[in-house]
Amino acid sequence: MRVLVIAWKELRQLRRDRLTVGMMVMLPLMQLLLFGYAINTDVRHIPTVVYDQDQSAASRDLARGLEVTTFYDLVGQVESYDEIERALRSGKAKVALVVPRRYGAELAAGRRAQVQLVVDGSDPQTVGSAINTAAALAAARTSELLVTRGPTVATGPRIEVEPATWYNPELRTAVFIVPGLIGVILTMTMVMLTAMAIVRERERGTLEQLVVSPVKNLELMVGKIAPYVLIGYVQISLILVAGRVVFEVPFVGSPGLLYALSFLFIAANLALGLFFSTIAKTQQQAMQMSFFFLLPNMLLSGFMFPIEAMPEPAQWLSNGLPLTHFLRVVRGITLKGADFSDLVPELYWLVGLLGVLVLAASLRFRKKVA
Amino acid sequence: MTTPIIQTEHLSRRFGSLVAVRDISLSVDKGEVFGVLGPNGAGKSTTIRMLCGILDPSGGRGTVVGYDLATEAExxxxxxxxxxxxxxxxxxxxxxxxxxxxAGIYGVPWRQRKARVEEVLTRTGLQDRRDQLAGTLSGGWKQRVALASATIHEPPLLFLDEPTAGVDPVSRRDFWEEIHRIAASGTTVLLTTHYMDEAERCHRLAFIFKGELLDTGTPAQIVERRGLRVAELTVDDAEAAARSLGGHPEIDEISHYGHVLRLTTRGGADPAELATTLLGPRAIQTCHEARATVEDAFVSMARRS
Structure with missing residues (x-):
């Protein structure tokens, strides 16, 4: 019963705290728009110069072919390798296409022709896209692509790959980012809100008043964090709906399963917030701690960068973050229609992490209050 | 004689190597307004926290409202x-x-809660401000609400930890009327304070200094036991007079009250006589004996311990 009284009080206070409530709603929406629109790892419109030594109809066709892919923007013609170097160094272009003399003639004779793509290796992501697109284009014209990266010249092995992309066929970043955003937002707000809610009571002296009352620690903890679970669910729904409306992010799997498993993740973050609240002395410290916690989450959880590409110690760390596992859950369910049995390993992880966090938080909480 | 509502024997509390409270034995009767006095850091709050059951004693034992401090804190x-x-x-x-x-936290049954809250609002004159945010109340009103909150479940024993710190004199007076009203209705009140005028309003007092209980009793008993006599003098040069009086073994304390010099002696010496002897009759304009107060006794004890 006391749990309900505490939760009621918390909701009342929250209702009067317009700023916080506004933030809880606006934060997910702002982040959604920001990440959905601004962060785009699909590389398009790479500035490109052409060094056409052949000046044939075929060479002009190739250059035009590059441009219509929309991956390349032809920004100019150059007349020498020196000019290419200047263009790359100044950033005017990131890619240069070199069409050798006799390209048109070789093709016309039915022989394999070679063209060269000089790319700016200092931006690996651009380079990756550039080479892939060009290779595909070259293959279509049965010409051979010679990629030059820096000083080394290598003729790529001619392997034919037929890629098949499932689940996000157009490879849109938003589809990948938006479900992940649910996890990031929850990590940020859940940890911060609980930590601050409890530190606030300590700052204002009301916690002491509660400690001398017959309220049990468990009642106090549950009563205080229960309303935030509700907020967490509101945020999830908000992102899902807005993601669908604005970015057409699909939802293939079972919403019920997602909401059920989200509880573990929300609870883990609340427990962490509780733990932080036993360390922080002021609300400001509580807020800072939450932000410091957010950064490794953004970097290591697989939200933006693939875990597979990380060195092994970073991968271990990544496994220790609830967000890592929740991201697999939320992406699995929304994008791939994963069912319960697919997610069992992540479930184990989440339960395990939740257990550790609850234990740590309640041990510290008891010690601190007494 | 009923059993005391608070009874402790040799209650102690250590924090690491620091002894915050040492060997405190006291007993408080039902319906009393009992004051715990002491300077900051003397161990008043630690004592209260032990009596409330939120801090375990590291030595000694006690019962509060009939329950054992160590085992029945909840x-x-x-x-x-x-x-x-x-x-x-x-x-x-x-x-x-x-x-x-x-009311909810202290387990006032749901069905009675509304009636109880209404009753308290009316009794404490808070009806007009019932829907005002507590943060916008003035100090005196805040305190009234706090007191009403702490007694919403009609407890037999009420602890107040420096309840009047930072409250204006008028509100303080109202507050004390309320405390005596609560006590008259049968609730025992134990409070800490370092306002000496408030100490005199308590039925009984306990002096705590450096974690130890120095004396306990009614204000009158405490003052009497200290054996102080007080004279108030007006002199030409208060500073010079204070200097020439200072250091005399029979003089306990000299303090300035505006133009008046307050002279306290211990061990029965007549302060007026002593002043005349030490300063010469011509230096003194007026001189009359005054009542020794709790403050005199407290300062005397604190200085000589």
Whole structure:
């Protein structure tokens, strides 16, 4: 019963705290728009110069072919390798296409022709896209692509790959980012809100008043964090709906399963917030701690960068973050229609992490209050 | 004679190597207004916290409202009211919501809660401000709400930790009337303070200094036991007079009150006579004996311990 009284009080206070409530709603929406629109790892419109030594109809066709892919923007013609170097160094272009003399003639004779793509290796992501697109284009014209990266010249092995992309066929970043955003937002707000809610009571002296009352620690903890679970669910729904409306992010799997498993993740973050609240002395410290916690989450959880590409110690760390596992859950369910049995390993992880966090938080909480 | 509502024997509390409270034995009777006096850091709050059952004693034992401090702390919490040093209201809740919350926390049954809150609002004159946010109340009103919150479950024992710190004199007087009203209705009140005029309003007092209990009794008993005599003098040059009086073995304390010099002696010496001898009759304009107060006794004890 006391749990309900505490939760009621918390909701009342929250209702009067317009700023916080506004933030809880606006934060997910702002982040959604920001990440959905601004962060785009699909590389398009790479500035490109052409060094056409052949000046044939075929060479002009190739250059035009590059441009219509929309991956390349032809920004100019150059007349020498020196000019290419200047263009790359100044950033005017990131890619240069070199069409050798006799390209048109070789093709016309039915022989394999070679063209060269000089790319700016200092931006690996651009380079990756550039080479892939060009290779595909070259293959279509049965010409051979010679990629030059820096000083080394290598003729790529001619392997034919037929890629098949499932689940996000157009490879849109938003589809990948938006479900992940649910996890990031929850990590940020859940940890911060609980930590601050409890530190606030300590700052204002009301916690002491509660400690001398017959309220049990468990009642106090549950009563205080229960309303935030509700907020967490509101945020999830908000992102899902807005993601669908604005970015057409699909939802293939079972919403019920997602909401059920989200509880573990929300609870883990609340427990962490509780733990932080036993360390922080002021609300400001509580807020800072939450932000410091957010950064490794953004970097290591697989939200933006693939875990597979990380060195092994970073991968271990990544496994220790609830967000890592929740991201697999939320992406699995929304994008791939994963069912319960697919997610069992992540479930184990989440339960395990939740257990550790609850234990740590309640041990510290008891010690601190007494 | 009924059994005391608070009884402790050799209650002690250490924090690491620091002994915050040492060997405190006291007993408080039902219906008393009992004051715990002592300078800051003397161990008043530590004592209260032990009596409330939120801090385990590291030595000694005691019972509060009939329950053992060491083993039945949770039972004690249900039967006491406690108001912390800063009146800890939720400033973003209204007066009524605060009362409602504490009624729920202290387990006032749901069906009685509404009636109880209404009754308290009316009794304490808070009806007009029932929907005002607690944070917008003035100090005196805040304190009234805090007191109402701490007694919403009608506890037999109420603890007040420096309840009047930072409250204006008029509100303080109202507050004390309320405390005596509560005591008259049968609730025992134990409070800490370092306002000496408040000490005189208590039925009985305990002096705590450096973690130890120096004396306990009614204000009159405490003053009498100290054996102080006081004279108030007006002199031409108060500074010079204070200097020439200082250091005399029979003089306990000299203090300035505006133009008046207050001279306290111990061990029965007549302060007026002593002043005349030491300063010469011509230096003194007026001189009359005054009543020794709790403050005199307290300062004397604190200085000589």
């Amino acid at each position: 039972r004690i919490k249900e039967r006491i009211g406690y108001m912390t040093q800063r009146f800890s209201l939720y400033e973003d809740l209204t007066v009524r919501e605060n009362l409602w919350f504490y």
